[in-house]
Amino acid sequence: MTSAVRKLRAMTGVYYALMVEYRAEIVLWAVSTSLPLIMMGVWVQAGASGDFKLDATQMARYFIAVFLIRQLSVVWVIHDFEWQVVSGRLSPLLLQPIDPAWRFVLMHVGEQLSRLPIVLVLTALCFSLYPAALWGDAQTPGWWTPSLWQVVLAVVGCYCAFVLRFLMQYSFAMGAFWFERVAASHNLIFLPYLFLSGIVIPLEELPPWAFDVVMWTPFPYMVWFPATILADGEAPYVKGFAVIAVWVIVLWIVNRLLWRAGLKHYSAMGA
């Protein structure tokens, strides 16, 4: 156990150091995830009309939470994995006594750590777009002070979101064993994620039947669920974590099956 912990710490440290080298780039990456802030403008204006379930302040809080969750659950494993497979760099990794999947996971964790200070600054800046999100207004009075359990659950939810996205993308990435150029087809799952996860539409504004259907898919738990916990505190907790658990198990099994089948098929340099 201690040796496993030591390995994890060492690898996280290495990837953290690697990422910090490209600090300036990380700022740009953070800006390129500014979609929630654009959508915040559209929805705050819509919320102010009073025609929607959320009012302007609630919209602003929701999208600031979305921005934060998005920053901490960025997953790009498919691009890395494709490159490793196509260039044959996966071969030496297979010789090591540790599953390459851990390497990819820790690379993401290292990047998240290096991103953290920038994320905090950017989130603070978000409030300048709609300051009332902080101290409330006539419709939603009171400061936005998430309670301790809200924060704890949101952090747990955020990491569930990361695990779900990672498993989904990593399973899709296994296609690289057969098709080589798999990152281009990644849009087939990225676009449903974009529109059904709550980045673009606060899901409670969907018609009730559509909301019920979407809640059985893994997408809302990748953004909407943790963001709603943080912004509002009212979320279907039991059902939420249950659905997450089922999807994690399903995707895990799919991933392992594809990994084994893929390795048999793998025929890059030296394999």
Added chain:
Amino acid sequence: MTRHLRITRLFWSASIAAEMEYRSNFVLTFVTSAMMLGGAVLTLAVLFQHDYQMGGWTWPQALMVVAIYTILDGFQQTFLAPNRTRITELVREGTLDFVLLKPIDSQFWLSVYKISIWGLPNLVLGVAMLIYAGMRTRPPLDAGDYALGLPMIVLGVAILYALGYMLSTLTVWFIKMNNITYAMAALLEAGRYPIPAYPLPYRVFFTFVLPVAFMTTVPAQTMLGMSGSAVWIVGSLGVAVVMLIAARLFWRFALRYYTSASS
């Protein structure tokens, strides 16, 4: 001028021939473009399900903005993005020297060298959507309205080109610029919705700082003959001319700082 046209035709037929090698990707690109447009329409449908009208725009009017965004997106995938990526490569590898030595204007060469067919689905879907939305507005748009709007779309493309070219020019100083392109693309997403649908600070930013308003909202406004369009038409022309000149001057300025591979 005819020489430029002839060279452009040669470049384009060569790049189309090269891309035809991967034509199985075409189906995939079409599906992705359709999904993207579908998602944008879904978002609008959710916004319009009650009485709310974004910034006073009706459902078909807002669809027109999405359609124009899709057309511009297709245009930039076809003509602008492939060349932008290429400029970055040329500068990084120092092979820009060969372009500068050629007896033709370097900006021209760099702007028309490549085209990609992957933007076609977006162009087709965008035009189809624009025609559909145009039939649904009251009164429906006629040929004259489209004829008025078309020059505005061209100006939008010109602004997009100038903006992209200036960003690519920055590669001369900062080698790794791909991420800036991503960051800009993310901000341009704002053009999917009519600018009056945003709160005031956003409107100011997307008009005066990053001129997204002139790319999608103004062409739609012009086609719809909305009141006060004249000011925006003049504004659009002004922004396009200023930015094209700025892109030109900036490129000439940057070349003085270009240290080629060997020096």
